[in-house]
Amino acid sequence: MLKVLIVDDEAPIRKWLAFCVEQIGSFTVVGTGKNGLQGIEMTQNYHPDIIITDIEMPGMSGTQMLKELKQKGMTPYVIVLTSHENFQYVRDSFQYGSAEYILKTEMNQDSLREALAKAKSVIMQRITDDENRSDESARKLIRSVLKEQALEGFTYKTLRDREIYLENDLLIAIDIYSSDDLGPREIRALLAQDTSLYHVKYIGYAEGYTMLLANLHEGHSFHKLVERYDKIFKDIRGALGFSDIKSSVSELSDAIREAHARCSLAFYEVDRKIFWNHQPGIQKLPLMDHWRASFSKELFAQHFEIVISMKDQILQEIKEKKPTNLAEVKKLARFLITTLLYFTLDTTDDLEKKVEEVGEKVESAATVDEMIGVIQQVYVPFQQRINKNKTYSETVQKIVSYIHTNYGDKITLASAAAYVSFSPEHTSRIFVKETGMNFVTYLNNVRMKHAVELLEQSNKRIYEIAEEVGYPSVSYFSTVFKKTFDVTPNEYQSRESF
Template sequence: MIKLLIADDEALVCVGLQSMLKWEDYRIEIVGVAHNGAQAEEMIDSLQPDIVITDIKMPIKTGLQVAESVRKKTGRAPKFIILTSYEDFQYARGAIEVRAVDYLVKLELTPKMLEESILRAISMLEESEAASGQPQLDYRRNLQDLRDKFFIRLFNHLFESREQVLLQKNDLELELDAPAYVVCTCRILGPDTVPARGDKLAALCTSTVQMARETLASSGPCHITSLDLRNFAITLPLPGKESDLWLSDLQKRLHDMARLLHNYFNVILIAGVGIAVEDPYLLYESYQSARKALPVNSQEQSIVFFTNEPQVSEPDASLFDYSALRSDIRRAFEEMDVQALHEMITRLIDRFAGQPHLLVSATDAASNLLYMATSLLADGEQIVEHIFEHEPEGYRSIYQKHSMEGIIDWLIQFRDGCCSILPGRRQTYKEQVVRNVQEYIKRNLDSKLSLNQVADMFSFSPNYLSHLFAKTAKVNFVEYVTETKISAAKEMMQRGEGRIYEISQRLGYESAFYFSKVFKKIEGISPREYMQRLGTLSQAER
């Protein structure tokens, strides 16, 4: 994702900017909101945004002073879009001097004007990246999506082992080392003045989730994962598993957040809070218990803790347990086995048909299938969006179904759509998976990169990944890793970047001796001979 920071001392302006565009459509994540110049500069230093929208006149430091200070300190300043309430040439000239993308008058600002400035900033970012020769923007654009998929996999118990969780956590630069964690599932209700569907609702919900993230982050770390338009999950670190260590503090944080959201957006937030767990791998236990608390929630009791032991009124309405089907569903999506997928979804449809008392279970089963599709397939979200493209809410229409007949209709549409689209995507999907693996290898050349480790990283079995890689890339996994590392070593040698043992260390080899042995096997000569031919061998190594 492209990271955006908003800085303005008027809270309503900040809220307006957050809701003026559907930022996810531009692959933009709002990483923070500052209310004075000093705070903006601190947040730029810590969050390293790509784009900053800032007011000129703010307490402590003006927006122009912030832009100039950041540019002098880092050399690589974010792209600034300057806002002001004053049409003044001196301000405009100052914006030009700090190389601002645009200079906009707040009273005249429209979504179209803001969009044009944002697109201009994105274009400038891409040009800067191309000139630097360090293509990281595409990877960072996808980072928030990958983090959301990571938490969705945790919530739905889709990881095979703790090792998989650890690998992906490190790759996504996530910190999950607190003594304990709890998951809170939240649903946005109202207001009556906003239509039940359409762009206005999407903008309202997006802004609500963003403000929830900012409000909670101001009092401590948290991870917020969007589940759909109206539903999101909060993963909160705790000082310990015992409720007396965190219960009252969490109640206050959630009630304060809900009150603020109601005051700003006139929405009601209901929430279910799960049990505390000490191992991030077990977050699914907290998530499932939070979901059990949520259905019995009400506006009068807006936050319910699972420790309150809520009684679900529907008989036999326990949440759908797909653990027995998990491996089969994973394999079906992994290998795009359309026949197996059709059979399993049909089995679910037959189980729920004619049993309205299982509505909660059916809704949860459909939701879990949706999450698995979007998280296990490289382009899963695009696939399900296409399947439900004629629904006003898209695939999120699952949350508008309030009868068993509606859920079953959704499941049938999902099943038939997947079975229609996946065969044509099979080869393209496999190629995309291999490209993703190759990009991961290139980003992690300093690691050993064993087949088991990379397979865990992508939630595949080693045998499946090995077969897929060899068939699609026309070279086996180990050969590709070796050739890529040796190619990188040759480039380092050509640039004179260190001695042989230093290069071997940078490429994750256990010893310079083993590196030299591999190098000679690939190139026919030793690294020393190669560097002698280049004339880059250091005096100490001659």
């Protein structure tokens, strides 16, 4: 809904224009004024998209009004009303921003409808052009703020370079998440009739997320705004996080982070959609890198009960502390899954496909319970095998001992089968049945366990460690290590926490 301001010194014309505009649809009249002075005041208060104005008016002419508005940086679409006698004034008005004129002698509903249709087309194209120019820069700004990489205090220039025209007045950030594929344009249309905000900027900064930045008109209640948006978005799947009201653009970083943190609470509190006075959780879980390292070490040491306990503890921490950095939360969830899959499954195309499929499920999870459900689906078979195979048969114990003794050499399933005097096929079958993984996967796990010990406890170079644990190729060793621990051997070795 585009906002229209009417300025004319004749009351009957103002009333007739207001009636016609409202009848056309897609437009709403936000005010009427009788001269240029009132036109300027109403433009500053209501921020119309379109001004319909007469030229000759007492107090201040339409031309002077347009000149002053241009000097103030306010450039709505202007339709000038004129007569044949003062057409020179129309030409003068063009240099101050008018775009269309209607002869009063020929003015009727059809000519008005045609002029407004043209105005709407120009305005929508202008919006599209503005978005294309500024959105990428604005997106980067939002992302940097959320990553705490942006300067704390924004300046007018910082914002205006990104087509963000906020004033040092009541301002707010609203983070809107939609799982219905609503982007900035759809949300703008949804909120078109809301007049409580001005200088509104819609920034789509991530899939499903739109950050709304705006000033709040004085006299408009924040609580009423929240209630109104609750009604507008009641049938939309998603969530809204409102920042507290700020009084300066220098506080915009805080507003953006507050809005995003509150919006993130919907991941944990599925029965709510609007979050405005809620205390958000911590940004990210502490000691996350330490958890990853400890989890991997226990897994490859085959301390399975500890692994299950750690997994449950991590998930409980997520639910209780509600970290607002959902990207980090889901990254940790993927780690818990992929590390286990690489430990238990063969490194084949099927494994890569499985890892990708489960990773996509984690990314698409809309709630913490849904995400945890994906993790548990992977862990249930693993736990069942643990409970079933707490002890191995004598043959499998011999194979396990053979691997632990000779992991640094070039051993194969065939050499292990010869060691226990069975065929490779039979050896593979009983080994998978009892351990839950094939020979190659088990061997790689043992090698990774010893590689970690050497990285932590020795000063050996990476290539020396690779050779010692049975990898003649440093490149292949690094590839396996990266898949296993989510970091390269060099990164692992350099971390202070390790």
